[in-house]
Amino acid sequence: MTKAVVLFSGGLDSLLTVRILQAQGIEVIGLHLATPFQDPSPEAAQWAGKFGIEIVTRRFGREYLDMIANPRYGYGKALNPCIDCRIMMLRAAAELMSERGADFVATGEVAGQRPNSQKLHQLNLITRMSGLGGKLLRPLTAKTLPPTEMENSGLVDREKLFSYTGRSRTKLIRRAKADFGIHPIPQPSTGCLLAEKSFAPRLRDLLKRNPHPTLWDAEALRFGRHLWFDSRLKAVVSRREADGKQIVSHFHRSDRSPSILLTPENFMGPTVLLIASPDTEPFTDEDVALAGALLLRFSNPAKIARIGGPAEANLFRAPDAREVIQISPSGEAGRFRLIEEAACHCEPDGGAAETDSPEE
């Protein structure tokens, strides 16, 4: 039986690709790829269950960060190195193809659909650099491209492939519903933080200060407010309860960079993670005081006033090492600078970062 590996995100294009191949009697293995900035999609597993697709999930790690820091083909509108990323994905698919004895790789790419990676010359470049050559099939747009090995040999019936191009999805959606039983239609969101303009300043700042961040450093960018104090210290402050939980769980990872965690003890407020650059000394008492002042700065003053005594915080120098400390305001905390330029309320001299609404 002919077997194909399909890059399977769980979005409409990859799902339709799977269904087109299945309609030709081809067995499909869906390769579902996660990155430090894109989690596996629960929808992918749901569709796989519905249509009997075997899913193999793999996660890019360190090598993905190296690629992002220096992409050969540059970035899109945000900090999304889509061409390099697609090449990496296809190389992973080629590996799976040879591991599993599959005949070819297929993707849901459509010529001209995405400005950063699906112009015709970009598709050709991606094909060439992936090393797949004639073993890469794009069923949705195949009839606008030269026939592949699979079409020439009769392994795949070219007549049953398509010639979609451009950004409009109307015809794709109609076909997906009418001929391939896809309903409801998956949302087109990529779920990739790298494509979000508001995320780019955080990552750009991290790479500027640390060209070789660890996975832990990079994944810490996904939640909370990010503030830099100086070249040595950075803070992540939760905006809401879910952020706080993620920060605590991130601190519990064994691969964490030098960091301490502060949570309020006798009032409601945010969680503060203070991260030091790897080559520096352990945290000093001044650093701890600074983190405490920052915690107060992002807390609701009315709640602090109700304590009726000194504000206290739980200080964790390690996940299992808790001490309760008193914290107090300090003007130094005003030297923390919010990183997201778009949302930044810093004073013109780079001074105090005003809070958004204090955490409830």
Ligand code: SF4
């Ligand atoms: S949007 Fe993100 S996951 Fe998708 S190709 Fe671009 S960088 Fe890769």
